[in-house]
Each structure stands twice: as C-alpha cells, then as structure tokens.
Amino acid sequence: xxxxxxxxxxxxxxxxxxxxxxxxxxxxxxxxxxxxxxxxxxxxxxxxxxxxxxxxxxxxxxxxxxxxxxxxxxxxxxxxxxxxxxxxxxxxxxxxxxxxxxxxxxxxxxxxxxxxxxxxxxxxxxxxxxxxxxxxxxxxxxxxxxxxxxxxxxxxxxxxxxxxxxxxxxxxxxxxxxxxxxxxxxxxxxxxxxxxxxxxxxxxxxxxxxxxxxxxxxxxxxxxxxxxxxxxxxxxxxxxxxxxxx
Numbered sequence: 001x002x003x004x005x006x007x008x009x010x011x012x013x014x015x016x017x018x019x020x021x022x023x024x025x026x027x028x029x030x031x032x033x034x035x036x037x038x039x040x041x042x043x044x045x046x047x048x049x050x051x052x053x054x055x056x057x058x059x060x061x062x063x064x065x066x067x068x069x070x071x072x073x074x075x076x077x078x079x080x081x082x083x084x085x086x087x088x089x090x091x092x093x094x095x096x097x098x099x100x101x102x103x104x105x106x107x108x109x110x111x112x113x114x115x116x117x118x119x120x121x122x123x124x125x126x127x128x129x130x131x132x133x134x135x136x137x138x139x140x141x142x143x144x145x146x147x148x149x150x151x152x153x154x155x156x157x158x159x160x161x162x163x164x165x166x167x168x169x170x171x172x173x174x175x176x177x178x179x180x181x182x183x184x185x186x187x188x189x190x191x192x193x194x195x196x197x198x199x200x201x202x203x204x205x206x207x208x209x210x211x212x213x214x215x216x217x218x219x220x221x222x223x224x225x226x227x228x229x230x231x232x233x234x235x236x237x238x239x240x241x242x243x244x245x246x
Contacts, residue, residue: 005035005062005063005064005065005067006032006033006034006035006067007032007033007034007067007068008028008032008033008034008035008067008068008069008070008231009034009035009036009037009060009067009068009069009070010025010034010035010036010037010070010071010075011037011039011056011069011070011071011075011076011078011079011082012036012037012038012039012071012072012075013038013039013052013074013075013078013155013156014073014074014075014151014155014156014157015038015040015154015155016147016150016151016154016155017073017147017151017155017214018036018038019147020072020214020216020217021036021072021216021217023216023217023220024216024217024220024223024224026220027220027221027224028224028227028228031224031228032068032228032231037056037059039052039055039056039078039156040154041154041156042154047155047156047157047158048156049077049078049081049156049158052078052156053078053081053082053085056078056082057082057085057086060082060086060089061089063089065091066088066089066090066091067089067090067091068090068091068092068093068094068231069082069083069090069091069092069093069094070093070094070095070096070227071094071095071096071098072096072097072098072214072216073096073097073098073105073106073213074105074155074156074157074158076095076096076097076098076102077098077102077103077105077167078156079093079095080093080095080098080102080172081102083172083173083174084170084172084173087172087173087174090174091174091175091234092174092175092176092177092230092231092234093172093174093175093176093177094176094177094178094179094227094230095176095177095178095179096179096180096215096216096223097179097180097181097184097186097187097213097214097215097216098178098187099180099187099188099191099192099194099195100169100191100192100194100195100197100198101166101167101168101169101191102167102169103158103164103165103166103167104186104187104191105157105186106128106132106148106186106213107151107152107155107157108157108164108165108186109128109131109185109186110124110125110128110148110152111164112164113127113128121149122145125145125148125149126141126145128145128148129141129144129145129148131185131186131212131213132144132148132185132186132212132213132214133212133214133218134212169194169195169197169198170198171198171199171200172198172200172203175200175202175203175230175234176199176200176203176204177203177204177206177226177227177230178192178195178203178204178205178206179206179207179208179215179216179223179226179227180192180205180206180207180208180211180215181207181208181210181211181212181213181214181215182207182208182209182210182211183210183211183212184211184212184213184215185212185213186213187213189207192205192207193205202233202234204226204230206226208222208223
C-alpha cells in the first residue's frame with residue numbers, strides 16, 4: 001500500500017510569510033509529493049523553539065520513511081535542530097537563507113538596525129522591504145511592510161529588541177544543501193560561506209545570483225532545479241554511507 005506521507009516536507013514557522021514560499025512549492029510539487037508543516041502561535045504564547053520541535057516530531061514519527069526536510073529562515077533553523085535530534089527520520093536537509101549561525105533571520109537584522117537607527121517602526125519596516133525585496137512600487141511596499149509587521153508579532157523568531165539568539169553550527173549527519181542569495185543583507189556571503197567548515201562529502205553550497213533574503217520567491221525555478229538535482233544525486237548514494245555516521 002502506498003504511504004500517505006509525503007517524500008518531502010517544507011517547514012514553515014512564519015505563517016505571514018507563507019505567500020513567498022508558494023512559487024517554489026508549486027514547482028517542486030510537480031516533481032515530487034511535498035507537504036507543508038506549519039506552526040502558528042498567538043500573541044499570548046511564548047516563542048518556544050522546543051514546542052515547535054516536539055510538534056514536528058509528533059507528525060514525523062508517524063511517517064514510515066525518512067523525508068527530505070526543507071526550510072527558509074527560521075523554518076530552516078527548526079529543520080536543522082530537528083535533524084540534529086532525529087537524523088534517522090530525515091533523508092536530506094535543505095536550508096534556504098540560513099547562515100552558519102542558524103538562528104539569524106530577518107528579525108535579528110531588523111532589531112540590529114533598530115538599535116543602530118532609532119526611527120519609527122514604519123520607516124524602518126519600509127527600509128526592510130527595500131533590503132529584503134529590492135525597490136518596490138508604493139502599493140507593493142505598503143503591502144510587504146504590513147506582512148513584515150505582522151510577522152514581527154506572530155512568528156517563532158527567537159529574537160527581540162533586548163536579545164538575539166546565537167547558535168553555533170554543527171555537522172549534520174544527513175546530506176545537506178545550503179542555498180543563499182548573492183545580495184542577501186541578512187545572511188551575508190561571509191556568514192553563508194562559513195558553512196564550508198561544516199560540510200561533509202556530497203554536501204552542497206549554492207548561491208542564487210542577484211537573489212536577496214527571499215530569493216526562492218523571486219527565482220523559484222532556479223532554486224527548484226538546484227533542489228531537485230541535489231535529491232537526484234542522492235539516488236546513487238548507498239543508504240549505509242549516512243547510516244554509518246548516525
């Protein structure tokens with residue numbers, strides 16, 4: 001009997017940013033069975049990475065086969081932390097806009113800028129739109145600014161005005177693909193390049209030319225090609241190669 005579970009799972013802990021994931025997911029869904037796991041919280045709940053990890057495990061422990069795990073930003077952080085805990089449930093890990101300090105996300109950059117440039121929330125969020133997406137028309141700028149404002153209040157990001165979380169990188173015991181944007185101000189090329197010290201044979205780093213923090217939304221076909229090629233490269237790799245490292 002065919003398994004009811006997907007071959008790949010996209011982890012999203014920023015529901016307000018979901019629209020930026022859809023172009024890529026729509027393309028990937030044409031080539032494989034991919035599902036989206038979403039974590040939502042209310043303004044009164046604590047931003048707990050642990051709760052999200054437990055709930056993700058509750059879902060994946062029902063699956064009868066390892067899955068390709070993917071995530072962007074904080075979703076990538078949760079995917080990375082989960083893979084460290086439960087490598088046997090993960091066939092491969094793909095991280096988008098996740099640096100060698102996996103905790104860094106757009107909100108960490110926002111609060112850093114807020115400390116440096118004390119100005120109104122509206123002005124700073126407008127600048128964030130330009131930094132994350134490039135120059136937009138006034139209508140789109142207002143729309144994106146509202147989305148970012150909502151994400152500040154409802155996402156799982158571990159950062160706030162008073163503290164920023166730092167997590168040291170580790171070698172992941174499953175095949176790893178790390179994708180970044182060439183012009184990403186959040187995950188700089190330097191922070192992205194530091195992954196090289198933690199890669200195993202067969203792991204990959206790929207940078208999207210002209211891409212920013214949400215490069216997967218701007219160039220979904222390029223990103224999809226890299227992910228699918230990475231998955232295809234694993235077909236010829238004996239499972240024992242990675243089982244031994246677990």
